[in-house]
Amino acid sequence: MTQIPPITKQQQKSLATKRRIFHAAREIFQRDGYENLSIKNICAVAGVSTGSFYHHFSSKDDLLSYYIEEQPGIVTNSLAIPKTWGEAKDAIIEIYLNYVKYCRELGVAFVSNYYTPKNQSLNPVTRSKRPYPILSVRSFLEKALSDGALTLKYDLEQTLTDIRMIVIGNVFEWCLMNGATDFEGNMSRSLGIYLDGLFH
Amino acid sequence: MTQIPPITKQQQKSLATKRRIFHAAREIFQRDGYENLSIKNICAVAGVSTGSFYHHFSSKDDLLSYYIEEQPGIVTNSLAIPKTWGEAKDAIIEIYLNYVKYCRELGVAFVSNYYTPKNQSLNPVTRSKRPYPILSVRSFLEKALSDGALTLKYDLEQTLTDIRMIVIGNVFEWCLMNGATDFEGNMSRSLGIYLDGLFH
């Protein structure tokens, strides 16, 4: 007979410790960036000994692997189908202003670490499990196109690629400047101009 | 015909050493990534002493900054002042197709490691010595503007930021896809549409 919740007090404590380590790592990562994320650091913040760390995680990499894929998707289903391309433009910009907000929540340090070409969890091809937030305009555009509300100068795929590139470019700029840019302003302006050129 | 800077044998040797260091760094970068790029490593591969490294480069960052500073071909001084915005658009796209070429020369592996927000040698603010190469359209646009050949919808600074972001976005996409994208196609299309929107 397997007992579903046979958690003893000891196990609970153990889990709590593991969670403390986890949260400490997340906090440091966001605040100080990857290069300042050391075991010593983590343990200090978590209030835990080094030995304890290695009891719960087999290595630093082991811990980090837990962080993959934690971001929530951006829900675009609720968006009304646009009637004019002006509406479409505004809606798209809105979506990415939401993304800007999400980036701000994560913090520059975190995002700076995350946006590395090596981070294949960003790769829209490799990536399967969840809708890539940057791709989430796809369904929106598809609906608008099939509805006849919009016509594009280019292939949908190409357009999505362009938008993705512009958005990442914006994020990158924000990271490089260590947060000292007009993130929202840049995003709406550059996207806006591009979309103007697109619908034109 | 005598060359104005008559390079002595010693200077030649010195340059060769500098180049060896340069290539060694590139090799390691491509093979092992940014985090495994250490001065010791570089020197070992280059067959050069640590002291020699610091004779040629003032720091690790100094070395890295050369990779974008030494881009060949982005000489905009020689560009003719455009008469129509169509000419301007084509010229700008041309400049960045050159950049695409340069990226291809460096290789995806290298560029993937290089384009990390953590790589502060990319930061246009931190970097003081010379103007950011990606901004090298600046002088071109300035001339065109002062000549009355062009008028921009937005501030020059903002426009340059947008272009920089779009370019970086393209590079990032190319890296993420591990080179399996239409780099040139994406670059000209996305920049083209943006510029269409800009001059409108």
Add this chain to the structure above:
Amino acid sequence: MTQIPPITKQQQKSLATKRRIFHAAREIFQRDGYENLSIKNICAVAGVSTGSFYHHFSSKDDLLSYYIEEQPGIVTNSLAIPKTWGEAKDAIIEIYLNYVKYCRELGVAFVSNYYTPKNQSLNPVTRSKRPYPILSVRSFLEKALSDGALTLKYDLEQTLTDIRMIVIGNVFEWCLMNGATDFEGNMSRSLGIYLDGLFH
């Protein structure tokens, strides 16, 4: 009888290591002087790893600061509040005769190396953690002043500075003479005369 902090075997071993480092540093200091005192050196002599050093001391300066911070015997809390200025004078001199004793324990060679303006672990401003030990008469004087037992011609701070300077001057003289001075005699006389002039 049980001691309140029941030191485990591990803690004992740890303390022993710390002491080994401490003694090694002292030995090298005496033998080779301040400029030849390196972490590597210390660790080699102590038979300890670099990591271990930094486990016990946060930096080289941290280690050095212990030499004056751990002075035995300059406990002024236990000193009775003086009733006359003669008592005060005697008490102060007594305190610094204790310091003289401590210097003798450390040895001329050590102290000679230690008392360099370059040794910033001596700087009362740089050092933040704890009050400068030579200033430990402060609390004594403060109590005496607030008690009305004493009145000073000058600001307390200035007086403390004077005393500190005289004491250091004595130590310096002793060092310069390579120990061949009447350290105790000089100390009590010079301090005595100064204090005479002070209370006068």
Add this chain to the structure above:
Amino acid sequence: MTQIPPITKQQQKSLATKRRIFHAAREIFQRDGYENLSIKNICAVAGVSTGSFYHHFSSKDDLLSYYIEEQPGIVTNSLAIPKTWGEAKDAIIEIYLNYVKYCRELGVAFVSNYYTPKNQSLNPVTRSKRPYPILSVRSFLEKALSDGALTLKYDLEQTLTDIRMIVIGNVFEWCLMNGATDFEGNMSRSLGIYLDGLFH
């Protein structure tokens, strides 16, 4: 036949270079202190190559050896014999305020390097060649004593020692504080109080 001034142009140039190196070293030493005095530094300031340095000086130590004993003595002969102890006190303080001035001219960095117990050129016993500036009150006091203008509570030798210690203590304090003390104020106050205690 030996020609007294057979200096060729080459020799002149050589001497000029040597002097440039010398002055550069002095400048850096005073401005930045001993620990920032490197061959590279010196050569940069002197506008000379490393090789040239080693052509003129066999080593860094060789260069430094030239600096010993360059300070001028303080002339006290001209001081009028005091009639009251008040006059004597003022005169003595005046002498050391001159010394303070001299220290300020040399700069904190320089003096910090100089005032080390290991620097035996400070040792009044070892030292023979010139009058030790700190000792230069001796003749003054001797005259005043033999003239009957003054009587001391203690042996002249002891008194001189005290004064020397107090002065060095002041200098040390100034060095430790990196110049951020009221050097003149401390000097006159501490010496003044001591002398009050002495003549009482």
Add this chain to the structure above:
DNA sequence: TATGAATGAGTCTTCATTCAT
């Protein structure tokens, strides 16, 4: 389960000195 002492290779950088030119 948890502690924290210990390890030692690794980080970047500085520096006095040598030597071919």
Add this chain to the structure above:
DNA sequence: AATGAATGAAGACTCATTCAT
């Protein structure tokens, strides 16, 4: 007489990891 490229040991400090308790 002068240059400057090259050396390599040494500097303080960091860090992931192991292990006895």
